[in-house]
Amino acid sequence: MSINILMPALSPTMEEGKLSKWLKNEGDSVRAGDVVAEIETDKATMEVEAADDGVLAKILIPAGTEHVAVNAPIAIMVEEGGSLDDISAAPSSSELTKNTHSEEISTPHSIEPDAAPSSTRHPIDAPEIPAGTTMISMTMREALRDAMAEEMRRDSDVFIMGEEVAEYQGAYKVTQGLLQEFGAKRVVDTPITEYGFTGIGIGAAFAGLRPIIEFMTFNFSMQAIDHIVNSAAKTLYMSGGQINCPIVFRGPNGAAARVGAQHSQDFAAWYAQIPGLIVIAPSNARDAKGLLKAAIRNDNPVVFLENEILYGKSADVPAIEDFVLPIGRAYIARAGEHVTLISFSIGVIYALAAAGELAKEGIEAEVIDLRTLRPMDLPTIIQSVKKTGRCVAIEEGWPQCGISAELAMCIQEEAFDYLDAPILRVTGKNVPMPYAANLEKLALPSIEEIIHSAKAVLYRD
Amino acid sequence: MAHNQISPTSAQMGLSRDEELFALREMLLIRRFEEKAGQLYGMGVIAGFCHLYIGQEAVVVGVKMAAKEGDQFTTSYRDHGHMLAMGMDAKGVMAELAGRRSGYSKGKGGSMHMFSREKNFYGGHGIVGAPAPIGAGVAFANAYRENSCVSIAFFGEGAANQGQVYESFNMAALWRLPIVFIIENNRYAMGTAISRATAQTQCHRRGEAFSIPAKQIDGMDIRVVKAAASEAIDWCRSGKGPYLLEILTYRYRGHSMSDPAKYRSKEEVDRMREEHDPIEQVRLRLLADGVSEEELKKIDASVRKIVAEAVEFATADKEPEVKELFTDVLM
Ligand SMILES: Cc1ncc(C[n+]2csc(CCOP(=O)(O)OP(=O)(O)O)c2C)c(N)n1
Ligand SMILES: [Mg+2]
Numbered sequence: 001m002s003i004n005i006l007m008p009a010l011s012p013t014m015e016e017g018k019l020s021k022w023l024k025n026e027g028d029s030v031r032a033g034d035v036v037a038e039i040e041t042d043k044a045t046m047e048v049e050a051a052d053d054g055v056l057a058k059i060l061i062p063a064g065t066e067h068v069a070v071n072a073p074i075a076i077m078v079e080e081g082g083s084l085d086d087i088s089a090a091p092s093s094s095e096l097t098k099n100t101h102s103e104e105i106s107t108p109h110s111i112e113p114d115a116a117p118s119s120t121r122h123p124i125d126a127p128e129i130p131a132g133t134t135m136i137s138m139t140m141r142e143a144l145r146d147a148m149a150e151e152m153r154r155d156s157d158v159f160i161m162g163e164e165v166a167e168y169q170g171a172y173k174v175t176q177g178l179l180q181e182f183g184a185k186r187v188v189d190t191p192i193t194e195y196g197f198t199g200i201g202i203g204a205a206f207a208g209l210r211p212i213i214e215f216m217t218f219n220f221s222m223q224a225i226d227h228i229v230n231s232a233a234k235t236l237y238m239s240g241g242q243i244n245c246p247i248v249f250r251g252p253n254g255a256a257a258r259v260g261a262q263h264s265q266d267f268a269a270w271y272a273q274i275p276g277l278i279v280i281a282p283s284n285a286r287d288a289k290g291l292l293k294a295a296i297r298n299d300n301p302v303v304f305l306e307n308e309i310l311y312g313k314s315a316d317v318p319a320i321e322d323f324v325l326p327i328g329r330a331y332i333a334r335a336g337e338h339v340t341l342i343s344f345s346i347g348v349i350y351a352l353a354a355a356g357e358l359a360k361e362g363i364e365a366e367v368i369d370l371r372t373l374r375p376m377d378l379p380t381i382i383q384s385v386k387k388t389g390r391c392v393a394i395e396e397g398w399p400q401c402g403i404s405a406e407l408a409m410c411i412q413e414e415a416f417d418y419l420d421a422p423i424l425r426v427t428g429k430n431v432p433m434p435y436a437a438n439l440e441k442l443a444l445p446s447i448e449e450i451i452h453s454a455k456a457v458l459y460r461d
Numbered sequence: 462m463a464h465n466q467i468s469p470t471s472a473q474m475g476l477s478r479d480e481e482l483f484a485l486r487e488m489l490l491i492r493r494f495e496e497k498a499g500q501l502y503g504m505g506v507i508a509g510f511c512h513l514y515i516g517q518e519a520v521v522v523g524v525k526m527a528a529k530e531g532d533q534f535t536t537s538y539r540d541h542g543h544m545l546a547m548g549m550d551a552k553g554v555m556a557e558l559a560g561r562r563s564g565y566s567k568g569k570g571g572s573m574h575m576f577s578r579e580k581n582f583y584g585g586h587g588i589v590g591a592p593a594p595i596g597a598g599v600a601f602a603n604a605y606r607e608n609s610c611v612s613i614a615f616f617g618e619g620a621a622n623q624g625q626v627y628e629s630f631n632m633a634a635l636w637r638l639p640i641v642f643i644i645e646n647n648r649y650a651m652g653t654a655i656s657r658a659t660a661q662t663q664c665h666r667r668g669e670a671f672s673i674p675a676k677q678i679d680g681m682d683i684r685v686v687k688a689a690a691s692e693a694i695d696w697c698r699s700g701k702g703p704y705l706l707e708i709l710t711y712r713y714r715g716h717s718m719s720d721p722a723k724y725r726s727k728e729e730v731d732r733m734r735e736e737h738d739p740i741e742q743v744r745l746r747l748l749a750d751g752v753s754e755e756e757l758k759k760i761d762a763s764v765r766k767i768v769a770e771a772v773e774f775a776t777a778d779k780e781p782e783v784k785e786l787f788t789d790v791l792m
Contacts, residue, residue: 033493043721044719044722045721046503049500192620192650259571260570262573432569436780442786
């Protein structure tokens with residue numbers, strides 16, 4: 001009997017990796033638990049262990065092969081003294097190696113990779129990017145890194161501080177290369193002391209520096225929320241306008257994949273409630289770059305909410321030397337007549353996917369990407385709702401006192417007479433995030449739910 | 462190990478042969494369980510974060526051997542070993558790792574969030590530093606109820622920089638709470654070596670400021686761990702207040718499954734494995750004491766069987782029922 005050794009996954013979002021080294025040769029006896037090979041991605045390395053005792057009969061993927069798909073057989077084991085008979089039928093290594101380079105981080109919720117907002121550009125957006133601008137495709141991770149690097153080159157008061165941002169190159173590799181370029185004075189590794197280093201960052205900002213504080217994830221900003229709210233947001237007001245706080249708090253927010261309740265939550269609504277803060281949540285690499293640069297230059301505290309699942313997604317980013325987008329402006333990611341879908345961050349990706357499906361049934365949805373949550377671009381929202389008369393708000397966070405709750409209130413205050421149906425919302429369910437795969441999927445907003453709600457406000461089924 | 466250590470006297474240290482055999486079995490169970498968990502992760506059965514305890518087994522097993530029935534454990538996300546040591550069922554732990562309905566949290570918690578009131582295990586916490594105040598709270602309840610139980614809180618040397626840890630030290634000392642704070646110093650917090658994040662790397666010295674007695678011990682030698690933990694737990698049980706143990710240990714694997722492994726050398730890891738392995742130390746002592754190789758093999762086989770059954774159980778188990786999505790939010 002033979003057993004395939006499969007290419008393991010280093011994380012639930014990994015799709016492929018490099019088989020860097022074989023530590024056993026064909027014909028070697030192997031005990032369960034022995035390390036047989038090493039694999040790596042751009043983020044990490046891992047040792048592949050044999051799960052059973054036996055003999056490594058055949059290596060299917062040679063050392064050094066890149067882009068080996070997760071779960072592809074990489075070797076065949078047989079029982080001690082077993083035969084190699086059926087091994088000739090094994091697939092060749094080239095069949096098992098994907099030649100396309102796909103992202104290391106992909107979305108687990110069946111989102112079309114081409115759902116990035118590119119389809120229809122609304123006129124209000126035109127001034128931001130001049131016609132004929134050269135575009136470069138890059139991941140959101142690269143866009144964020146470039147934004148920080150450019151601003152650090154431009155202004156020596158800008159520095160970044162956080163856990164694992166320097167030597168480790170960022171827990172999610174967003175600060176890759178910054179230590180090498182800017183040195184340890186400006187790329188500062190901290191102990192795991194969020195409350196303390198957030199306070200230190202705020203003090204430095206009061207004193208005129210322009211810190212970027214990275215939270216490994218926004219879950220850990222809960223330890224520092226006192227300083228964000230009580231120190232960063234309020235001091236300008238409390239000092240009668242004397243002391244401002246030019247600081248950016250950034251990092252991944254919202255659900256990642258399968259990391260459970262304490263590591264999967266969307267804090268957009270929490271921060272968006274606080275006077276004295278600016279809150280930004282981009283959905284694509286272009287906006288991430290333009291808005292992070294704007295955030296770093298802004299003289300106020302900015303909470304910049306990224307998303308781990310989007311880090312590996314690519315979009316066209318203008319190759320303009322100083323590409324800065326305006327804070328407080330929504331973006332019409334897709335124009336349509338029949339219903340307005342409003343969201344931000346990863347919710348926009350769901351909304352665009354839903355809009356694509358709805359279009360097949362003749363429903364043209366307009367998708368608004370809020371981009372900035374505080375201040376909110378109400379004119380763009382109201383204009384759209386006045387046109388369509390119907391609205392569905394989408395967010396990954398919990399419904400009570402959420403961004404969609406706020407949107408519904410604003411719309412009924414300003415456009416009640418234009419509404420042809422009640423506003424609906426698609427949100428994360430009212431529960432802590434479950435770990436089990438099936439429950440996690442149900443806890444998150446889905447494309448199907450958006451389609452269903454869009455049809456409901458159109459009274460179609 | 463390179464650190465300076467204060468070891469209990471050898472008179473206190475000896476373990477009987479039965480104790481050594483018990484320690485071997487318990488540590489092997491954790492090791493085999495964790496090896497399997499790592500493999501299942503690679504196969505996609507376990508997802509998200511999965512922090513293995515391989516290398517650190519003597520810490521939790523030694524402390525558990527010193528504890529009494531009713532004493533409670535609280536730890537952070539590197540928690541599988543603590544649960545097995547507390548007598549939680551390998552099947553239930555493995556099923557939880559796989560996100561299945563028979564897991565300790567019905568599949569809703571995952572690797573980092575498991576609990577068992579029955580076995581006095583208070584988590585399983587994803588937030589670094591959290592076990593210090595939570596463990597102190599459990600100790601507060603012990604004092605309140607005068608039940609003479611001791612709460613034992615484990616956290617890493619990286620977590621030991623958290624402010625909440627010192628707030629807990631202060632209150633625990635002020636109120637003489639029966640708690641042993643255990644800093645599992647495995648030298649690294651993710652990719653950060655202790656000296657890059659900690660001004661005073663002798664973590665046990667942090668008790669002084671709160672008049673909490675403290676010791677630094679070799680956590681690769683289960684005899685040392687058991688002896689020091691007995692002393693600490695007795696101190697707490699006799700009503701004298703908290704105690705701090707800095708236990709020097711080492712994790713062989715990456716921080717979680719995805720680890721760049723660039724912050725330390727392979728030689729360093731190999732040297733710890735070869736020269737200080739907590740399981741090998743016990744094995745060699747038992748062999749020298751005349752226990753046969755066969756008997757030791759039998760122990761390994763029995764442990765492998767428990768783990769294999771746990772895997773079988775977990776993989777055959779179903780995902781939680783959909784209605785479970787909305788249960789357990791409020792009582
Ligand atoms: C408050 C908080 N910040 C950051 C993290 C992310 N994180 C998880 S484990 C870890 C390193 C902890 O190291 P240590 O306390 O030494 O424990 P070890 O992993 O070595 O057992 C970090 C930074 C977290 N879980 N909680
Ligand atoms: Mg550590």
